[in-house]
Amino acid sequence: MGDASERAPAAIAQNVIAPAVVAWYREHRRDLPWREPGFPAWGTLVSEFMLQQTPVARVIPRLAEWLDRWPTPGHLAASPAGDAVRAWDRLGYPRRALNLHAAAVAITERHGGRVPPDVDALLELPGVGPYTARAVAVFAYGLRHPVVDTNVRRVLARAVDGAALPGPASTRRDLAAMEALLPDDDADAAVFNAGAMELGAVVCTARSPRCEECPIRSACAWRAAGYPAHEGPRAPVQKRYEGSDRQARGVILGELRRSEVPVPEGALASLWPDAAQFARALAGLERDGLVRAHDDGWVLPD
DNA sequence: CACACGTGGCC
């Protein structure tokens, strides 16, 4: 008896949620650069790197500059990694720039300069995890995979689980939950993935969701339950940034980005009041490959 | 699995 009673809810959800999200997306999608027809797979990969934890609005101008300067993986691979870190500017988490450069080198050396379409090959690239690999496979190549980001996790938590917010992320469970809703057709599946992300980004938002505008409100388990408040473990609160090691790293790297010549360690140290913390931050940057020791001080990597 | 990892905008 398990089969029918367990499969039925998923089948119903797939028949209701996906078509509604797809129809809504076709009507309401934002015009974003990476959604333009003919946008290259390389552009998709670059945009996904930039979008890892950085808001869309801040990514758009940097992405355009980046692709103008490095229109293919080969172009980026031929530049020093430090140039990538500089061009990354203030997008945050600068090791993403380093990873993107390393990915460009790997693509050039192992994939003939073409961004690979398979999830497994993408996962082997530095800085590419479960989200980015599937996003590229789906949005750049139209393959059928579930794509789960923070927006999708929230939509699923509400619409399917009836919870205000997602619990702790579990890649395996989250992918299975999205897979259960995914249309069979490749193209429909890709649009549904994009639509679920878009829905979470503009309607089913973390704070003040606009449920009146939601295309799946009639199927939403959270709504049916009366919008219960979040219970259970809260996501770990981000540590204070002021005075943190992260801020110290940011100050050091900012100075090196700005300079075309090696910066003496003393000059860097003068930028941070706590000497021990400065030393820790600099050592961490060196360990991450974001800075390199030079005869006359410190520089960005080659 | 928990935590480190930048930066800026919003309420």
Added chain:
DNA sequence: TGGCCAAGTGT
């Protein structure tokens, strides 16, 4: 003001 949040990944 200060906490929360943003198309995650690596360890």
